Amino acid sequence: MEAKTKDLWVFIETNDDGTAKNVGLELLGAGRGLAEKQGGKLVGVVIGNSADEAVKSATAFGADTVIVVDGKEYGHYTTDAYAKAMYTLVEKYGPTSILIGATNNGRDLGPRLSCRLKTGLTADCTSLAIDEESGNVAWTRPAFGGNLMATILCPDNRPQIGTVRPGVFKKADIDETRKAEVIKEDIHVSANEIRTELLEIIHEAAGELVDLEGAEIIVSGGRGVGGPEGFKPIKELAAVLGATVGASRAAVDAGWIGHSHQVGQTGKTVGPKLYIACGISGAIQHVAGMSSSKTIIAINKDETAPIFNVADYAIVGDLFEILPILTAEIKKLKA
């Protein structure tokens, strides 16, 4: 389809309680510069149930216009309802570009939407720019398990769509005095159009929750922890830092810790502010999942471990002696 405007849209994913997920607000921060270069408005698209809070957040974090689709059927994400709502909006307004957070739901929705629109989608981007020659969005993303970066253009089809990794971009400074034009769109999806049904939610109990993608600090253990009980000092350090516990594939495959903790190619891709790798050798499949962390501390006995190639702090020594001292010192500092 042809773009009807030069506007850049950001999909503001909502939680079941109608608040905005962080990633959508981050993408408003990333989208501002792109929208200006494209010569259009920055539009937040909120889909949810009783989503007034999300509309407020989208406004406060920089949207010029907020398009909102509100309804009970959008309370919990379903592919069918969200794809229909987004498709209907895009048909009506014709934006030139759309950014979607690369959450599980975003990566479920993105290909469904782009395929219906017969346009291009670039998945899991880590960097965005405007291509100087053509004025298209230049979407940059890792491939081959992080061994290669590719910059992708979608020159002839509109809208150009990308999913963008959470935690890569920063939110703009909050400004609760900002005003945005709010457009309410009445789009409803009947029950029989939604072909999937949520039967049960199994949320991990507080403390058990493994939200690696959203974590600011991750403390991970690998083969070097030696066994399930070897995760004890790792969990203790994580507790004082308010961190999430991660693991390498070696530790997960050995059955020392659940797969939901796994960081790497067949696990989660993470980008926390601080990543502490303990007893992890640094196989490429692990590094692919954590190399975009802002600061990396690696603790390993083996001075030649490849993990040290990506570490900002390379700590050579025994994690079982180092971690308890570090934990105690941090505890004292925070006391």
Add this chain to the structure above:
Amino acid sequence: MNMLVCIKQVPDTTEIRIDPVKNTLIRDGVPSIVNPFDAYALELAARIKDTDPSAKIVLLSMGPEQAKVALKECLAVGGDKAYLVTDRCFGGSDTLATSYILSSAIKNIEEIEGKFDIIFCGKQAIDGDTAQVGPEIAEHLGYPQVTYAIEASVVDGKVKVKKEVEEGFEIIGSKMPCLVTVTKPNFDPRYPSIKSKMAANRAEIGVIVCDDMPNIDRERIGLKGSPTKVKKTFTPPVKSGGAKIHEDSNEATAKKLFATLVADGII
């Protein structure tokens, strides 16, 4: 129960090295494997077949002739039939074109094998990492989809899927036919037996070329049918050596680490 599992043959990305001089990927000599997520998808299908021996599992791959090796490997693990869709004119297809070709091939195969109740795909392939082809096949076929599955069963004519979400798991029921993409479950895929390997080696693999699909729109395949274009590729910048801390004792190392982190404002 009639199930289709999509299989991609991929380079083993854990074996890929960077040429330190040219700063490019060294792909020569890198072994080809079955995409691990596709192996998990096959395992979920095989588990449904375990409970319903009348169920059938058909395998489909798109790629060069060499991809037959991956299909045979999967036949040995748990497939009844296998098809390869292959043609020079498919070269350069992005995910939209690839999913269009696969969905066209699925319609062809259904004329022989009957309609599929569930189509399983891996969450993503480990070379492209896009996670797009599965949902796009579902869209081309107009089927519901459930992504990030780690378990699947058939209950009262519906597929019941345990899927991974950021906060834990959800149990989703879906009408059939549907498409399910699979991430790493808590169990390992089964191994083939010597006997099943030998049978798979002898198995005939159905080949589908572009001309076999008279209804396919040739404007929508290959480079021409691909809205996304690769502008450039590059290897990610390597981090220059970080600060090394290696004191005479672990205690001294730990204390120095703590002091450094505090001084640098990390904690």
